[in-house]
Amino acid sequence: MRTIYDIEYLQEVTTEIQDWDYGLVQGMGVFSTSERYAHIELKVYTRDHYTDQIIWNVKEEYIPADLSDFRDEIEEVLTFFGNYLYALKGRREKKLVYEVIDGSFCPDTCMRSFVRATARALVNCFNKERFKPSPADLNRIRNSQANGLELLKSFLTHASQEEVVASLKNVSLTVDFKALFTENELFLINENLYNSIEILKKKEISQEAYFKKHKLITKYGDISQIGMAHLVLILNRKDLLPQVGVFQDEEIAYKFLSC
Structure with a gap:
């Protein structure tokens, strides 16, 4: 016990x-x-x-x-x-x-x-x-x-390393998430990952229940660490993955990302 x-x-x-x-x-x-x-x-x-x-x-x-x-x-x-x-x-x-x-x-x-x-x-x-x-x-x-x-x-925005890694393996989920954003919005997010917070709050999301189920956004409409990690993949900016707050450093981030 x-x-x-x-x-x-x-x-x-x-x-x-x-x-x-x-x-x-x-x-x-x-x-x-x-x-x-x-x-x-x-x-x-x-x-x-x-x-x-x-x-x-x-x-x-x-x-x-x-x-x-x-x-x-x-x-x-x-x-x-x-x-x-x-x-x-x-x-x-x-x-x-x-x-x-x-x-x-x-x-x-x-x-x-x-x-x-x-x-x-x-x-x-x-x-x-x-x-x-x-x-x-x-x-x-x-x-x-x-x-x-x-x-x-x-x-509710927090996630474990294991949850993030499992979610990142879902390629279709990344593709669907990317479709939420315009090229200009992705440009702004690429400049500052945290721009995604305000951009997402202003959106009408037709697949909201789908993304909430997979924990990319919370029930309150906030982007989660899992959602942030998918954005890093979308932007092809692996160097930003430690900023998501789940991984301790870039080396660990790359290790989990390649799993």
């Missing part, structure tokens, strides 16, 4: 969990460093149901469903807690409902950040003084949520 960071803090509230009468509890967890951040707030209670449930009652831009890795990590921590609870009590008396009611992230948020925040929120459910958010935490939450939609848009 993978390490669930900070889950060991549940041992501090073992007695409270054992004595829990399954009434509603609510807790907040914040993991905040200079480089990493995540915040989550949840309720835990019981309901007549055939299995435990996780309800996402949180704004899309706060913990986006599009960033499914974040939600998957949160769900893994909650599943662990359920098993931990049943082990302490010796039997499965009730079916639990985990209702996620608030959250936030930042550009440097990683999956592990939400693991830590969720573990801390569960502890906070049973001890309000433990992992109580500081004024600095609350301020960061407000700022992160105020910028939540823009952060989500930015995250």
Whole structure:
């Protein structure tokens, strides 16, 4: 089993969990460093149901469903807690409902950040003084949520090296993408790759769903790193590929491009 960071803090509230009468509890967890951040707030209670449930009652831009890795990590921590609870009590008396009611992230948020925040929120459910958010935490939450939609848009433009390489192998996709742009627009993009951002936003794209499906553009109409990489191929400017932000340097870019 993978390490669930900070889950060991549940041992501090073992007695409270054992004595829990399954009434509603609510807790907040914040993991905040200079480089990493995540915040989550949840309720835990019981309901007549055939299995435990996780309800996402949180704004899309706060913990986006599009960033499914974040939600998957949160769900893994909650599943662990359920098993931990049943082990302490010796039997499965009730079916639990985990209702996620608030959250936030930042550009440097990683999956592990939400693991830590969720573990801390569960502890906070049973001890309000433990992992109580500081004024600095609350301020960061407000700022992160105020910028939540823009952060989500930015995250959706990102791609892994493997995703970019796989997409670049689809020659017909590159051809179709090229057809979106006039020669003059390609000239402007050749001068500055980032000119593609504004050019694309002004276009009426008949194959929009097609390009969104293949992640060249996001659901908000922004060009992604995958789309940028296709433009590099269209322009035959492999020297620009590191600017896409996926590859570390030109040597690595050429290596992946030739795969």
